[in-house]
Amino acid sequence: MRIRRALVAVAVLIAGLVAAGGATTASAAAPYCGITWGSGAKTAGTLSGAPLINVRAGRHDCWDRVVFEFNGPVTGYSVSYGETYTDGAGQPMSPYTAGGALLSVSLRAPAYDGSHGATVPYRVGDHPVNAFGYRTLRDVVFGGSFEGYTTFAVGVRAQLPFRVFVLAGPGSHSRIVLDVAHRWQA
Template sequence: MRLRRALLALVVVLGGLVAGAGGATAATPYCGITWGSTDKAGGVLSGAPLVEVRTGRHDCWDRVVFEFAGPANGFSVAYGETWTEGQGLALSPYTAGGALLRVSLRAPAYDGNHVATVPYRAGDHGATVLGYRTLRDVVFGGSFEGYTTFAVGVRARLPYRVFVLSGPGTHSRIVLDVAHQWQQ
């Protein structure tokens, strides 16, 4: 009887240790990332036109960079349906991925004479993401009344961050990073 109680106590203690260790591991953020996947917005409307869209791969995330010919810092990014600017057509059927980030930039993709400053039309792929771990597609949704939209297709609903960088020169950049996973 004593032996059974001792073994039962040992099983309970070992089970608690294993469960405790598993819980600590599950709570460890991937690459230290604590961004989350809630809506993010900031900045104000700008007249600085979008001049380039490019992507990059990092060990812990994939990146989309929107570069402007002047100071621009306005954005709104959220998971969900994305529509073309001015027409209101859904972009999600054209975008591959398990989730869709709606990127609204508070700056035009045309100059003061209303001439396009990027070589895309609504529905065009805005950057190459072939072989990326998280990004699946970047699709231009158009520019209307000073706002520019992109649909960014990603593998799954993952944590992301958005921030603004100055430069190079008088240019500015709005950067979107999407993590490869939630936790280790």
């Protein structure tokens, strides 16, 4: 009788450990906030003549966001982790940025228009976004605009998952949105 009780107790204990271990494994593999973006390069769209007119940032529960707004339709971008170089001169931007990792952002649209010149008040090395207090975002630095392309270096806390997408509006404007997750997994 004692052996039988001992065997039942051991079986219950093992079943509990297996169930707990399975739950732990399942929760450890679950994506953070459902994010499945990854950290690989993201590229889309074509060159546009619609000029950049604004850059701003926002905070969300699961990610930090940078929004690039254009005066017209824009679809082209290339974003990846790695060194970023100023447009035209080709100087590395890492000395001007904060954070443990650097996102190189190339927008396939100018930061100027043909009749009025610059459409944003930034000079190379300017920080158009105050990222103080953000969980992931550390810095956004303007790298210039040359031959229809505009560059930014986005400093982040670490190499984390990110996504990039295009939104139409408001009005005739469009926006390229960069979201960087706060962490990899739950």
